Amino acid sequence: MQKTTTKNKNIVQRYSSLTKIEKIQLFVAIGFTLASIIVAPVFAWFSFQTKVETMSYVNDPPTLSLASGHQDSIQFFQLKNIDVKRLNDGSYYQDFVFSVETEKALEYDLQLCHTTNIPFTYELWRAKEDVSGTVSYIVQEGSDIGKTIQYTLLTGNLTDGDITISQDITLTSLNPQTISFTNENEPTISRDIGCEEVLESKYSRKNYEQGDNYNQFVEPLYSVARHIQTNEKTFDGSEERDYFVLRVKWNVKNEAQGNEYWYYGFNDKETDIVYVSVKESRDSVSNADNEGN
Amino acid sequence: MKHSSDISELKKMQRASLVKMFVIVMIVVVFAVFGSVAWFTMNREVEGAGVQMTASDVEFSFKFPGSDEGKWINQYRSLSNQAGIWLVDDKKYLDNGSEIDKEHEGLEPGDSGILEFRVEPNGQSDTISVDLCFSLRGIVKPEKQYNQDGTLKDVNKSLEEITDTTLMNYVGSHIMLFTGINGDGKYTGLLQNNNQLQRYIRNKLYSKTDTEYTKLYWVWPMHLSNIISKDASELIYAANERDTVIQYIVEHKSGFFKGIETEDSKLKTDLLNVDHYGAYSILFDKADLDIGNKVQYVILGMSASTSSAPDSE
Numbered sequence: 359m360q361k362t363t364t365k366n367k368n369i370v371q372r373y374s375s376l377t378k379i380e381k382i383q384l385f386v387a388i389g390f391t392l393a394s395i396i397v398a399p400v401f402a403w404f405s406f407q408t409k410v411e412t413m414s415y416v417n418d419p420p421t422l423s424l425a426s427g428h429q430d431s432i433q434f435f436q437l438k439n440i441d442v443k444r445l446n447d448g449s450y451y452q453d454f455v456f457s458v459e460t461e462k463a464l465e466y467d468l469q470l471c472h473t474t475n476i477p478f479t480y481e482l483w484r485a486k487e488d489v490s491g492t493v494s495y496i497v498q499e500g501s502d503i504g505k506t507i508q509y510t511l512l513t514g515n516l517t518d519g520d521i522t523i524s525q526d527i528t529l530t531s532l533n534p535q536t537i538s539f540t541n542e543n544e545p546t547i548s549r550d551i552g553c554e555e556v557l558e559s560k561y562s563r564k565n566y567e568q569g570d571n572y573n574q575f576v577e578p579l580y581s582v583a584r585h586i587q588t589n590e591k592t593f594d595g596s597e598e599r600d601y602f603v604l605r606v607k608w609n610v611k612n613e614a615q616g617n618e619y620w621y622y623g624f625n626d627k628e629t630d631i632v633y634v635s636v637k638e639s640r641d642s643v644s645n646a647d648n649e650g651n
Numbered sequence: 652m653k654h655s656s657d658i659s660e661l662k663k664m665q666r667a668s669l670v671k672m673f674v675i676v677m678i679v680v681v682f683a684v685f686g687s688v689a690w691f692t693m694n695r696e697v698e699g700a701g702v703q704m705t706a707s708d709v710e711f712s713f714k715f716p717g718s719d720e721g722k723w724i725n726q727y728r729s730l731s732n733q734a735g736i737w738l739v740d741d742k743k744y745l746d747n748g749s750e751i752d753k754e755h756e757g758l759e760p761g762d763s764g765i766l767e768f769r770v771e772p773n774g775q776s777d778t779i780s781v782d783l784c785f786s787l788r789g790i791v792k793p794e795k796q797y798n799q800d801g802t803l804k805d806v807n808k809s810l811e812e813i814t815d816t817t818l819m820n821y822v823g824s825h826i827m828l829f830t831g832i833n834g835d836g837k838y839t840g841l842l843q844n845n846n847q848l849q850r851y852i853r854n855k856l857y858s859k860t861d862t863e864y865t866k867l868y869w870v871w872p873m874h875l876s877n878i879i880s881k882d883a884s885e886l887i888y889a890a891n892e893r894d895t896v897i898q899y900i901v902e903h904k905s906g907f908f909k910g911i912e913t914e915d916s917k918l919k920t921d922l923l924n925v926d927h928y929g930a931y932s933i934l935f936d937k938a939d940l941d942i943g944n945k946v947q948y949v950i951l952g953m954s955a956s957t958s959s960a961p962d963s964e
Contacts, residue, residue, distance in 0.1 A: 377668070379668050379671070379672060383671060383672075383675055386675055386679070390678075408709060408954055408955055408956065409734040409735060409952055409953065409954035409955075410713050410734055410735040410736060410737040410768075410952070410953055410954075411727070411733070411734045411735070411736070411737055411950050411951065411952040411953075412721055412736070412737035412739060412744070412745045412766065412950070412951050413721060413723040413724075413726065413727045413745070413948050413949070413950045413951075414721075414722075414723060414744075414745040414746035414757060414758050414948065414949055414950075414951075415722075415723060415746060415756070415757030415758065415947065415948055416757055416758050416759070416789075416792070416942060416943060416946045416947060416948060416949055417756075417757040417758060417759040417943065418943055418944070419759075419939075419940055419943035419944060462760065462936050462939055462940055462943070463940075464933065464936065464937065464940070518927060518928075518929040518930050519926075519927030519929070519930035519931075520927075520930060521929065521930045521933065588933070
């Protein structure tokens with residue numbers, strides 16, 4: 359009590375001891391402090407009275423999707439019923455058209471994965487619609503159903519103004535099979551898993567000496583083409599698709615003997631499964647910064 | 652001796668007092684100058700943050716046909732910087748709320764819509780003329796984080812306003828505002844950003860008796876072709892405004908195109924003739940990608956102030 363009284367007396371005494379000028383300074387300082395305290399909520403009040411806002415979420419950019427040729431949807435991309443029989447020995451192939459719906463994506467990776475019951479090899483090409491093209495696609499839905507569209511394979515570079523887009527696709531094997539050459543004209547492809555020699559030595563069985571037995575020890579092969587740039591944008595955006603041709607290749611030897619049977623296409627072999635997937639390239643936005651205009 | 656030392660002591664005290672008085676006076680002068688400048692400028696136009704004080708009481712209030720505070724009101728209420736709420740309804744709002752699919756319920760390229768409002772005079776006068784200022788601000792999209800099993804982590808982060816002016820330039824340019832729509836469904840009357848990314852409707856007259864709402868048309872064009880095409884059916888706005896819009900695009904090229912270096916006159920010629928469409932389209936889409944990847948929310952604000960030149964419309 360005494361301490362408080364003493365303290366209060368000090369404040370009062372202190373105030374009394376101030377000179378006139380000091381008292382004025384004190385009141386001015388208090389005045390400015392009060393003014394600041396009042397101004398802040400006044401500004402806030404005016405803001406609420408004179409400004410309104412509305413908020414919305416911004417969606418993430420859409421994911422890429424796969425589709426078929428022309429404007430067809432993905433279910434029409436089919437690799438079934440490839441007839442590998444040919445009268446003459448040699449190398450043959452069949453082409454299949456598919457597309458990537460790019461929407462706003464600028465760069466993406468295409469991954470290919472396939473089982474190896476049949477010794478197919480695969481190539482990936484960029485393509486575009488061209489009446490003189492060598493790859494045919496029959497439209498499966500929509501107003502052009504039944505029509506045959508021709509595609510041409512693209513190589514080299516596509517240039518538009520100052521932007522150059524490479525058309526060449528390099529499929530990089532992620533788990534390659536082993537290839538050896540006994541002579542330069544005839545490479546021998548040997549696989550770590552799945553070929554008849556390995557099966558016989560490791561698992562005491564053969565699949566393709568004769569007949570149609572599936573190869574249960576087969577490991578799918580994976581390959582990927584990275585940083586494929588979205589091709590020239592069509593003007594009205596109606597065909598925002600990049601077209602591709604998947605080329606399926608095989609060799610024919612009609613009188614294959616013993617283990618050779620494995621390496622050649624025969625119609626009585628078990629089915630293979632092929633996967634194609636697409637994903638936006640991870641650092642595509644920053645990579646795209648390096649493009650000039 | 653004692654007398655002279657007393658005098659010098661007194662002089663010292665007086666000098667100290669004078670210095671203190673001088674400092675106080677300078678502070679008062681500084682406050683008065685800033686206060687006057689703020690008063691005169693804020694009384695006339697809205698610049699900068701859009702906070703505005705009028706010379707007298709607030710003479711108007713906003714009215715809206717809807718009463719919905721919007722789907723994202725909880726997120727808005729968590730912001731430290733808020734204004735009044737632009738009330739919307741289920742047909743007129745700033746997002747693609749008609750989509751049932753949750754992935755598409757927000758804004759994305761290709762979306763468009765209407766917002767409505769009017770200004771009601773509060774004072775004695777039956778009419779009022781106001782300047783309306785529209786501006787966009789954005790909230791940062793947090794980086795996606797993943798758990799060890801590859802699933803997306805649920806990140807709870809407080810909303811942070813975007814300060815990146817380049818990014819906000821993309822937002823302000825790609826989200827376009829129009830004042831009208833013609834019989835063909837094409838927008839008319841593009842509102843153009845100034846250097847502070849503000850868009851104005853000036854000297855808009857409102858009266859107590861007229862209860863018609865003003866419509867603001869917002870659109871986020873899907874393709875570059877939608878705003879530069881020579882084919883009127885491809886354009887989102889009336890074809891007779893093409894020259895004006897292309898000029899606007901050129902003047903704000905760094906907002907429409909990411910990383911553009913083309914000189915203005917060449918850009919204008921190319922856009923008018925639709926040359927090198929693919930190249931420009933890629934830059935246009937790059938800016939859209941940046942918005943989609945880096946902006947979580949956009950906030951459209953409208954502030955109003957009484958016009959400096961009343962009844963001039």
